Amino acid sequence: MHWIESFLTAAHYENFRKAASSLYVSQPTITVHIHQLEKLIGAELFERTGRRIVLTHYGREFVPHARAMLTTYQAGMSHMDKKVQGFLKEVRVAVSPLIATSYLPHWIKVFTKAHPNTEVKIEVMESKLIGPAVNEGEVDIGLSRMPIISNQLSCKQIHSEKVVFVVPHDGRDVESGLPIDAEEILSEQVLLTHNHPMYWEELLRSCKRLVPTIREMKVSQVHVTKRFIEEGLGCSFLPLSSVRRELAEGRMLEGELPSLELPVVSTYLLTKSPSPEAMTLEETILYLT
CATH class of the missing domain: 1.10.10.10 (Winged helix-like DNA-binding domain superfamily/Winged helix DNA-binding domain)
Known part of the structure; x- marks a missing residue:
């Protein structure tokens, strides 16, 4: 130079x-x-x-x-x-849509309150794209619904939760007081599938063994799936965190399927040579989970 x-x-x-x-x-x-x-x-x-x-x-x-x-x-x-x-601090986070609308707001709120001078930049992307983004240095931290096996990346399982069967709230249960007949709903309604990258193939096979005549519609985004359910367009299996508010407010209902073993899903934190700011955010997330 x-x-x-x-x-x-x-x-x-x-x-x-x-x-x-x-x-x-x-x-x-x-x-x-x-x-x-x-x-x-x-x-x-x-x-x-x-x-x-x-x-x-x-x-x-x-x-x-x-x-x-x-x-x-x-x-x-x-x-x-x-x-x-220390005059210019930032941390770049790649996060799946599901995590972005469930756990992430609380994690970021706690972090920014403790570190007001650090700018947080959020990139929402599909889980399959998060590992490559971290590996290429496009972001500092990845929060994914998929684990990754790589010698170059650190992958930590930081949270697990159950998957629940959710159906539209059409008022029938309120009037009758009867429990939801989940198998009947599966035979009558469209099953909204493939809104999560991990569990759908095996779960769909199990549903078809239970109800061979089941109809399905692939909907790749969780927020679209939830909207469809609220509009009475179908039912689905979703992580509890994604529908906790809707269930509490009565906008959709949880059905029980004792004959099916529902999966457990996890959140994974991905890093590669993180900056000091990224390490601090990682510590905050691990503490909160």
């Missing part, structure tokens, strides 16, 4: 002596830098006529690239200087 800086300064003054004075170095130092840069590029960058120098064709071609390199270098060093001194 010293070579680049010497080149741009000499190009500005068209004089090695003035360039040296501007950079507070000796004139031979400027000359050495220019020679080294010309050797690296493989072309002369200046024409020398006595004490005066002018850019060659190759020199003029190289000027905008040299400026871009110096600007990027200076911006990077300034950013890192602020980062190291």
Whole structure:
């Protein structure tokens, strides 16, 4: 970068002596830098006529690239200087939609209250994309519904919960006082499937053994699945955290299926060489779970 800086300064003054004075170095130092840069590029960058120098064709071609390199270098060093001194703190989190709408708000609320000077950036993405995002350094922490086996990433199981069978609240149970006949609902309603990346294949096979005539509709997002259930468009199996409020408010009901062994799902925390801020957030999440 010293070579680049010497080149741009000499190009500005068209004089090695003035360039040296501007950079507070000796004139031979400027000359050495220019020679080294010309050797690296493989072309002369200046024409020398006595004490005066002018850019060659190759020199003029190289000027905008040299400026871009110096600007990027200076911006990077300034950013890192602020980062190291604690003036610029941030943590980038990739999170699945389900976690983003259930546990994440509480975790982030606690963290930001304790660390108000740290900016938290949230990227909501499908669980299958979170591992690669952490591995490529696009984010500092991943919160996924899928485990990952990798020598490059740390994967910690931080929380587990049961899956529940949820059905629309159509008022019949309130009037009759009778328990929900889950098998009847499965035979009558559409089963909304594939809103979770882990458990649906085996669970769907079990449902079809129980009710061979079952009809299904693939809905990839949990929030869409819940909306469909509230509108009476079907039923589904969802992690308890995702429907806790809807069940408490009576917007949907939980059905029991004793003949089915419902799965347990987990949340996984993924990291790779985390920053100090990311480590602090990780500690906060582990404490809260």
